[in-house]
Amino acid sequence: MSFSGSVRTLIEGARTKLEHMDWPRHIPTLTDRVITLRPLTSGDAPSVQAASQDPLTAEFTVVPSPYTAADARDFVDSRSVRVWPGFDLAIVDDTNSFLGLCGLRAEDDDAITAIGYAVAPWARGRGIATRTTRLLIEYSWQIGAVRVGLDAYAENAASRAVARKCGFIEEGILRSAAQGKNGRRHDLVMHGLLRTDPGA
Ligand SMILES: CC(C)(COP(=O)(O)OP(=O)(O)OC[C@H]1O[C@@H](n2cnc3c(N)ncnc32)[C@H](O)[C@@H]1OP(=O)(O)O)[C@@H](O)C(=O)NCCC(=O)NCCS
Numbered sequence: 562m563s564f565s566g567s568v569r570t571l572i573e574g575a576r577t578k579l580e581h582m583d584w585p586r587h588i589p590t591l592t593d594r595v596i597t598l599r600p601l602t603s604g605d606a607p608s609v610q611a612a613s614q615d616p617l618t619a620e621f622t623v624v625p626s627p628y629t630a631a632d633a634r635d636f637v638d639s640r641s642v643r644v645w646p647g648f649d650l651a652i653v654d655d656t657n658s659f660l661g662l663c664g665l666r667a668e669d670d671d672a673i674t675a676i677g678y679a680v681a682p683w684a685r686g687r688g689i690a691t692r693t694t695r696l697l698i699e700y701s702w703q704i705g706a707v708r709v710g711l712d713a714y715a716e717n718a719a720s721r722a723v724a725r726k727c728g729f730i731e732e733g734i735l736r737s738a739a740q741g742k743n744g745r746r747h748d749l750v751m752h753g754l755l756r757t758d759p760g761a
Pocket residue numbers: 617618621622678679680681684685686687688689690691692712713714717718719720722723726
């Protein structure tokens with residue numbers, strides 16, 4: 562096969578992958594009128610840093626620790642436009658105050674999405690992660706996903722509660738599957754929600 566032929570094959574392969582879901586070309590904005598999930602902007606960097614320095618976020622996610630101003634700027638710059646293989650969004654309230662971060666990933670090429678989130682410490686305990694997850698589930702169905710996944714470390718009771726409240730089924734535990742901070746390993750609880758599940 563010629564060089565241009567193999568490049569064409571690669572491009573067609575990528576298109577085929579994208580056609581399983583109607584994955585967006587631009588980062589979407591989603592709202593339930595209480596919270597809005599919107600693309601990150603450079604002005605979010607100080608809030609991203611403040612939220613990501615939190616010990617729980619350090620413990621239960623893969624963010625760098627300590628989380629510097631440069632980490633926040635790099636994150637915001639790289640994620641403010643990237644849509645494939647996933648996109649990240651700022652969670653804000655009706656005054657555009659920063660409440661946290663979330664993301665949606667396309668997993669493999671099987672019409673599956675995966676949700677991730679971290680709510681800023683000052684915004685926790687008032688249903689923000691639950692609202693965020695419901696918006697990302699609804700969006701996943703809109704773009705043609707048949708399954709949404711959500712993984713949480715076994716010790717992350719708050720995140721597992723969010724998954725339960727949003728109708729996810731706990732499907733199993735991958736023992737010692739995640740490398741945490743300071744050489745600590747974590748069991749990973751897999752949650753799944755199918756478009757055909759009751760209440761999905
Ligand atoms: C997990 C997290 C996103 C939850 O955000 P939140 O906006 O406070 O979540 P919600 O308010 O929607 O729901 C939290 C639920 O967890 C419950 N919860 C909180 N702490 C808990 C604990 N230690 N044990 C059991 N349940 C707990 C709350 O009671 C609430 O359930 P309820 O509404 O039935 O009372 C937030 O704690 C966080 O950002 N943690 C650090 C980052 C992280 O863990 N990200 C997820 C990685 S999988």
